[in-house]
Amino acid sequence: MDVKAWDAVAVDYFEEVISPFQKGVANPLYAKLDRLARGGGQTVADLGCGIGNLLPFLAPRFKRVHAVDFSPAMLRESRRHRFSNIKRLRLSLSDLKPLYAKVDVAVAVNSILAPSCREVDAMLVEVRRTLRPGGRFLGVFPAMESVLHQGQLILERELQRGVSERQAVRNTHRIFEEHKYSFLAGIFDEADASQKLYYSFELHRRLKEAGFRAPRLAKVRYPWNAVGGHEAFPGRPPMWDWFVQARV
Ligand SMILES: C[S@@+](CC[C@H](N)C(=O)[O-])C[C@H]1O[C@@H](n2cnc3c(N)ncnc32)[C@H](O)[C@@H]1O
Numbered sequence: 001m002d003v004k005a006w007d008a009v010a011v012d013y014f015e016e017v018i019s020p021f022q023k024g025v026a027n028p029l030y031a032k033l034d035r036l037a038r039g040g041g042q043t044v045a046d047l048g049c050g051i052g053n054l055l056p057f058l059a060p061r062f063k064r065v066h067a068v069d070f071s072p073a074m075l076r077e078s079r080r081h082r083f084s085n086i087k088r089l090r091l092s093l094s095d096l097k098p099l100y101a102k103v104d105v106a107v108a109v110n111s112i113l114a115p116s117c118r119e120v121d122a123m124l125v126e127v128r129r130t131l132r133p134g135g136r137f138l139g140v141f142p143a144m145e146s147v148l149h150q151g152q153l154i155l156e157r158e159l160q161r162g163v164s165e166r167q168a169v170r171n172t173h174r175i176f177e178e179h180k181y182s183f184l185a186g187i188f189d190e191a192d193a194s195q196k197l198y199y200s201f202e203l204h205r206r207l208k209e210a211g212f213r214a215p216r217l218a219k220v221r222y223p224w225n226a227v228g229g230h231e232a233f234p235g236r237p238p239m240w241d242w243f244v245q246a247r248v
Contacts (some may be wrong), residue, residue, distance in 0.1 A: 001113070003070050005192050009072035013051045020109060020140050020241055021053040026221040028150055028243050030057060032138055033105070037061035041104040045130055047093055048111020052078030058107075059083035064100060069111075093123040099130040106130050109140040111175045112242065115194040124210035131248045137212060139244040140220055144186050144197040146239045151176045153233045175231065202241055212246035219243060 001009075008017045020027045033044075043056050045066040051074055058065045065085055069075050070092045078088065089098065093112060112123050127137060154175050159166035175178075180189050186197045198206075202218050207215040219240040224232040227239055 001193060003072075006069075007141075009074035010051060010071060011078045013077070017110075018222065019053065020070065020220045020222075022222075024223045024226050026219075027140075028218055028220065029054075029107070029109070029138060029140065032245065033057065033107070034061065036105050036136055036138075041136070043103050044107060045099055045103045047096070047106060047108040047127060047130075050074045050109075050111070052081045052175055053082065054107065054109060055081040055086060057113040059086055062105070065104065068093070068096070068099070075148055086125070093126055094119060096130050098127040101132055102128070103130040104135050106121070106137045108136065108137075110142060112139070112141065113144050113195040115185075115196050116188065117185060117196075119208060120196055121210060124206055124212075128211045128248055132216040133248065135248050137207075137244070137246045137248075139242075139246075141203055141242045141244060142195070143240055143242045144198045144199045144202075146241070147181070147188075147197060149237070150231060150233075150239055151178075154231055154238055157233075172178060196241060200242060203244060207244065207246050215244060215246040217242050217244055 012058050033243055041062060043064040044062040045068060046054050046058060047068045049055065049067040049069050052067060055065065055078060063085060067078055067086050067088045068091050070090060072090060075088050075090055106127050108127060112120055114120055115187045151172060155168060155172040159165065186199060186202060188195055188197055203217065204215050220243050221238045223238055224234045
């Protein structure tokens with residue numbers, strides 16, 4: 001999605017986006033940020049801050065908060081969170097020069113979504129360059145495996161309907177809209193909403209190649225009633241995003 005497409009989402013954000021900041025989502029980001037702030041982290045950057053969902057959590061804990069986004073409408077919406085230590089910057093994650101070596105904790109929550117592996121790799125390098133020696137990166141990334149998990153639950157349900165296995169697979173391809181995915185490149189491709197999704201092994205490799213050390217992955221778990229228009233399977237293991245921690 002380009003700047004204009006994100007601008008269009010800014011006003012009705014929670015209607016349009018499934019967010020790890022929604023009620024009921026088990027998000028390990030808060031506890032980790034709290035620990036890093038207590039451990040002396042002074043400057044935090046929220047890279048792709050959107051309408052500023054994380055800003056009220058960051059501002060009281062860190063001395064300086066850089067709220068970065070390339071969408072003017074998102075930055076405008078974020079202004080409702082009024083704290084004197086927040087500095088807003090209209091920047092693309094593909095060029096973060098003004099922040100090089102100024103940040104102790106860099107956060108990117110579902111903002112590295114460009115449907116291009118090259119652009120993603122370049123953004124990860126830019127994020128790493130914002131960090132001071134010893135700095136930490138905390139990120140949330142859409143999980144490709146989570147989508148596959150949901151696809152298999154659809155298949156199981158179709159099998160239970162008593163149709164032939166071949167028919168169940170065919171039904172699943174259709175319901176799942178498999179034609180919209182590139183499973184190799186990890187891209188979901190729809191008219192104005194193409195975006196990158198990440199395999200855990202891929203994320204691990206890309207972070208290392210971008211110069212991060214010791215990447216660790218955990219899950220941000222979404223209750224089934226929080227996944228919007230998706231097929232829901234209450235009682236089955238939930239869908240998730242990847243929560244990433246890494247050092248420089
Ligand atoms: C899904 S929203 C997430 C917003 C916020 N992090 C949150 O979780 O509430 C993605 C945000 O990243 C921003 N974004 C996407 N690509 C970007 C880029 N290349 N440079 C800067 N911001 C970008 C969008 O404008 C949007 O505000």
